[in-house]
Amino acid sequence: MTEPPRQITLAEWDSRFEAGTAAGWTQPDYGGPLGRHIEDGDLRLSRLLYDNSPAALNLWNFLLTEEVRLQAARAKGDKIVGAMKDLGTVPVMAYSLPGVTAFYPDGAWWTPCLMEFSSGVLHGADSLGIDESFCPVRAMLGAFAAEKHFPAPDLLICSVGATCDDFSAIAQRVNGLGHPILWWEIPHRRTPAADETSLRLPGGFTCPLDQVVFVQSELERIRSSLEAVTGHRLTEYALRRGIQAANRVRRALRRLRTMTFTARRCPLPALELLIAEMLAIHFCSDRPAALEVLTGLCDVVQQRLAEGQGYFSEDAVKVFWVNPVADLRVMNTLEQCGGRLCGTDYMFCHALDDIPENIPPMEALARTALADPMAGSAIDRAGRICRDITRYGSEAVVISRIPGASHCAIEGTVIAGVIGERLGLPVVELEVPPVCDAFMPTLNTRLGALIETAKGRRTS
Amino acid sequence: MRLFLNAACGTPGVAGIVLATVCDQMRHAKDILDRETTTPSFLLNVPSIWQTPAALGLYLAELRRLGRFLETLGGAPPSTARLVEIMDRHDRLRANRAAPSPSGGTRGIPVALLGGPLTRDDQAIYTLVAEYGGRVMLDGTEQGDRTNPARFDRRRLKDDPLGELVSAYFGSIPDVFRRPNSELFKWLEREVAARDIRGVILARQVWCDKWHAEVHRFQAWLKVPLLDVDLDGQPCGARTRTRIQAFMESLR
Numbered sequence: 001m002t003e004p005p006r007q008i009t010l011a012e013w014d015s016r017f018e019a020g021t022a023a024g025w026t027q028p029d030y031g032g033p034l035g036r037h038i039e040d041g042d043l044r045l046s047r048l049l050y051d052n053s054p055a056a057l058n059l060w061n062f063l064l065t066e067e068v069r070l071q072a073a074r075a076k077g078d079k080i081v082g083a084m085k086d087l088g089t090v091p092v093m094a095y096s097l098p099g100v101t102a103f104y105p106d107g108a109w110w111t112p113c114l115m116e117f118s119s120g121v122l123h124g125a126d127s128l129g130i131d132e133s134f135c136p137v138r139a140m141l142g143a144f145a146a147e148k149h150f151p152a153p154d155l156l157i158c159s160v161g162a163t164c165d166d167f168s169a170i171a172q173r174v175n176g177l178g179h180p181i182l183w184w185e186i187p188h189r190r191t192p193a194a195d196e197t198s199l200r201l202p203g204g205f206t207c208p209l210d211q212v213v214f215v216q217s218e219l220e221r222i223r224s225s226l227e228a229v230t231g232h233r234l235t236e237y238a239l240r241r242g243i244q245a246a247n248r249v250r251r252a253l254r255r256l257r258t259m260t261f262t263a264r265r266c267p268l269p270a271l272e273l274l275i276a277e278m279l280a281i282h283f284c285s286d287r288p289a290a291l292e293v294l295t296g297l298c299d300v301v302q303q304r305l306a307e308g309q310g311y312f313s314e315d316a317v318k319v320f321w322v323n324p325v326a327d328l329r330v331m332n333t334l335e336q337c338g339g340r341l342c343g344t345d346y347m348f349c350h351a352l353d354d355i356p357e358n359i360p361p362m363e364a365l366a367r368t369a370l371a372d373p374m375a376g377s378a379i380d381r382a383g384r385i386c387r388d389i390t391r392y393g394s395e396a397v398v399i400s401r402i403p404g405a406s407h408c409a410i411e412g413t414v415i416a417g418v419i420g421e422r423l424g425l426p427v428v429e430l431e432v433p434p435v436c437d438a439f440m441p442t443l444n445t446r447l448g449a450l451i452e453t454a455k456g457r458r459t460s
Numbered sequence: 461m462r463l464f465l466n467a468a469c470g471t472p473g474v475a476g477i478v479l480a481t482v483c484d485q486m487r488h489a490k491d492i493l494d495r496e497t498t499t500p501s502f503l504l505n506v507p508s509i510w511q512t513p514a515a516l517g518l519y520l521a522e523l524r525r526l527g528r529f530l531e532t533l534g535g536a537p538p539s540t541a542r543l544v545e546i547m548d549r550h551d552r553l554r555a556n557r558a559a560p561s562p563s564g565g566t567r568g569i570p571v572a573l574l575g576g577p578l579t580r581d582d583q584a585i586y587t588l589v590a591e592y593g594g595r596v597m598l599d600g601t602e603q604g605d606r607t608n609p610a611r612f613d614r615r616r617l618k619d620d621p622l623g624e625l626v627s628a629y630f631g632s633i634p635d636v637f638r639r640p641n642s643e644l645f646k647w648l649e650r651e652v653a654a655r656d657i658r659g660v661i662l663a664r665q666v667w668c669d670k671w672h673a674e675v676h677r678f679q680a681w682l683k684v685p686l687l688d689v690d691l692d693g694q695p696c697g698a699r700t701r702t703r704i705q706a707f708m709e710s711l712r
Contacts, residue, residue, distance in 0.1 A: 129676025134669060160508040160639045165484040168508065168639065169673030175640055176677050183639040185515060187505045188481050193528075210521065217514045378491045406669055410488040417495060 002300075004309055007049040007269060007332075010035055016052065025054060028289065030065040037064045043116040044435070049332045051272045055296035062284055062293050063275055064114075066103065067150060069285045073101035074151040079230050082153030083282065084140075085167050086186065088351030089369040090157050091282040093222060096242025097230050103285050105150060105174075106167070107278075108143040109136045112434040113327045121146060122434075130173060135166035135405040136326045136434050144174050155229045156181045157222055162188040162375040165406040182225050184218040186369055187211055189376035201371040202353035204387065205380055216366035223362070239361035245287055247354050252294035253280050254352060259301045261318075261342045261392040265310025267301040270331040270341035274324070277344065280351045311340070317454040318342035320394035322385060322415060323402060327436040330443060334398070337447040338455075343392040345385050349373050378411040382418035389423060396454035398447070401431040426453040461485045463579055463693055469497050476533045477501040478526065482508075482637040485667065502529040508639040510630065519630045520622065543621045551612045569711045570656055572598035574606075574648065574678075575663040576636070576671055581695040585663055588701055592708035597655045600648065601663065607633050636670045645681055652684060659685045659711045661704065666690040685711065 008016065014035040021027075034057060037045055042064060050056060074080055081102040083090035094102035111119045124142030125134075143149040158171045158181050175181045189207045192198035197209035223234050256276060260268045276297055283290035304310060312335060319334060320343035334341065350371035356364040373381040389397070397419055401408040416427040428450045430443055461483070468477045477499055481487045493501040505522045507515040527537060538546065571594045573585065578601050589596055600606040610632035616624045634643040652660065660682055664671035675688045687707040689700055 129679075130673060133667075133672065158639075161505075162481065162487065163484070165669040168484075168637070169669045172639065172641060173673055173677070181640070183509050185507050185509045185518070187507065187518060188487055188503060190503065190505070193525075214514060214518055221512070377494070378488060379494060406484040406667075407488060409485055409667070410492060414488075414491045414495065 084158035086159040087348040161185040266340040267304040316340040338451040378414040382415040568595035570597035574600035577602040
C-alpha cells in the first residue's frame with residue numbers, strides 16, 4: 001500500500017522532501033525541494049495545493065527549471081528555437097535535429113501568475129503600450145524586452161492567420177523590438193466543399209486537401225530555416241524519428257488523462273494534470289525527461305487505481321474545462337467547490353493527438369497543425385468537446401475566459417450553446433486573470449453554483 | 461463587428477454575407493452567423509503573410525472559392541472579356557478620380573487619418589477635424605486612399621485578369637494585419653512626407669488589437685505627433701471631440 005493521496009501545501013512538501021531524501025529518495029538532476037523556487041520569485045507556489053507523490057514533485061521541478069535548461073543549452077552551444085503560437089508542431093520538427101532546444105516564449109504568460117506580478121513583465125508590456133486590454137500573453141513582450149526570462153532565440157518562428165489577434169499583434173511588436181521572426185500561415189480550417197478532396201485530421205476534424213498542401217509548403221519553409229540555422233539537414237528519416245518520439249510523449253499523456261478522467265475516484269488533481277498537459281507542447285525543453293515525468297505520473301495513477309485510492313468523494317462532479325487558466329490557483333478551487341476534472345480543451349488538443357506515422361512526415365505535421373482547435377470554427381471545437389464529454393462522462397462544463405483575448409469575445413457563447421443543445425449540460429463562463437485572489441468570492445460562487453446544478457441534475 | 465453583424469442581418473434583401481479572416485473577431489463572427497441566421501455566409505481566408513508565392517496562390521484560390529459562393533446566390537461567372545472590362549473600368553475610375561478633396565477645404569492644418577473601418581457615426585471625425593481648423597489630407601482608414609489597389613498592368617490584365625486582380629489587391633495594399641506589417645509603416649512615412657502632414661489621428665475600434673498594438677510604434681516611427689482615438693460604436697462623444705480639438709490646437 002502506497003501513501004494515500006493528499007493535497008499538501010508548499011511547506012508540507014518541503015518537510016516531506018526532507019524526510020524523503022533522508023529515507024533515500026533519488027532525485028533527477030532538476031530535482032530539489034519545491035520551496036527553493038520561491039527564492040527565484042515564484043511566489044504563487046505558496047498559495048497552491050499539490051499532489052503528494054514524488055512523481056508530482058518531479059513534474060513541478062521539471063516545469064520550474066525550464067529556464068535553467070535553456071541557459072544550459074545555450075552554454076552548450078545548442079541552437080535555441082523559439083516557437084510561437086502553433087502549440088505543438090514546430091517543436092516536433094526542431095527536436096528532430098541534433099543540437100536544438102525549442103521552447104515557447106508564449107509560456108511567459110504564466111510568469112505574472114507564478115511570480116505574482118513581481119517579474120515586471122507586465123509592466124514592461126505596459127511601457128510598450130500593450131496594456132491590460134490585451135491577453136496576458138502580453139507578458140511575452142515584456143519578457144523579450146527584459147531579456148532575462150529566457151535566452152534570445154537563434155530562430156523565432158510564429159504562426160499567424162487563424163490565430164487570435166492579441167497574439168499576432170504582440171508577436172509583431174516582438175518583431176518590432178528587433179527580433180527577426182519567420183512568419184508562417186495556418187489558414188482558417190474550413191469544411192471541404194462537396195467537390196473537394198476531404199482529409200481527416202488527427203482528433204477528427206476534416207479539411208480540404210488544398211489546405212494541407214498549403215500548410216505543408218509553409219512547413220517546408222520552416223524546415224529550410226531550421227536547416228540553415230543548425231547546419232544540419234532535416235531528413236525524412238529524422239522527422240519520422242522525431243514524430244515517433246513526440247508520439248511517445250503524447251501517448252503517455254493520453255494514458256494519464258484517460259486513467260484520470262475515467263476513474264471512479266479522482267487519482268490525480270486538476271492542477272497537476274494541467275501542468276502535465278503542458279509538457280506535450282514542447283516537452284518543456286527536454287523531450288526524454290518530459291517522457292520520464294509523464295511515465296512517473298502514469299505509474300502513480302495506475303497504482304492508486306489498483307489500490308482503490310483517490311481524491312475527494314466519489315460523488316465529486318465531473319467537470320470538463322475549456323481554455324487554460326491564467327491563474328493556476330483556480331484549478332485547486334474547482335476541487336474545493338466539489339468538482340473534479342474530467343476532460344479538458346486547453347486550446348491545444350492537437351498537441352495531444354498522435355501525429356500520423358503512416359503518411360509522409362511533413363504531411364503528417366501539416367495535418368496536425370491544421371487540427372488546432374483554435375484554427376477552425378468554435379462550432380467544430382464544440383463538437384470535439386461534446387465528443388470528449390460523452391467519452392469521459394463529464395457532468396458540467398467550465399469555459400474559462402482569458403482576459404482581453406479576441407477569441408473569448410464570441411467562442412464561449414457558441415461553445416456553451418452547442419453543448420446545451422447537444423448534451424443539455426450546465427455550463428458557466430468564468431474570467432480568470434493572472435492573479436485571481438480578488439475574484440475568489442465570485443469564482444467560488446459561480447463554480448459552487450455549477451457543481452450544485454450538476455448534482456441536482458443527477459436526481460432529477 | 462457587432463455593428464456589422466447587426467447591419468448585415470437586419471438589412472432586408474441581403475442574400476449573402478462575406479467576412480474575411482483579417483480580423484479574428486470577424487473570423488469568429490462566422491460562427492454566430494452559422495448558428496443564428498439562415499442567410500448564407502462566406503469566410504474569405506486572406507493570408508496574413510504576403511511575401512511568398514504560396515500566400516498569393518492561397519488568396520487566388522480563395523477568390524475562386526468566393527466566386528463559386530456568389531454563383532450559389534444566383535451570380536453568373538463573368539467571361540474573361542467581361543472581367544477585363546469591369547476591371548479596366550474600375551481602374552480608370554480610380555485613376556481619373558480627382559485627388560481626394562480634403563475635408564475642411566483648401567485651408568487648415570494638413571492631418572492624416574489612419575485606422576481600420578469607420579462606421580457612419582465615426583465619419584463625424586472628418587467634420588470635427590475641419591471644425592477645429594484641420595483638413596484630412598491623407599485618408600489612411602479602411603475606406604480611404606490606403607486601400608486603393610495598384611494600377612493594373614494593361615498587358616497582364618488581358619492575359620490573366622484574375623492573376624492581375626490578385627497582384628493589385630493582395631500585393632499592394634498595406635495593412636496592419638499583414639505579417640510583417642512593415643509596408644504599412646513605409647507607406648505612412650512616404651505619404652506623410654509627401655503631403656506635408658503635420659499630425660496623424662489614429663481612429664481605431666476599441667477592441668481592435670491589431671491597430672491598438674501599433675499605436676506605440678507609430679508614435680516612435682512618425683516624425684509628427686499622433687493622436688490615438690478609440691471608438692466604441694457610439695457616436696463621437698465629448699471626449700473624442702475634446703481630444704481632437706486639443707490635438708488640432710496643439711498643431712497650430
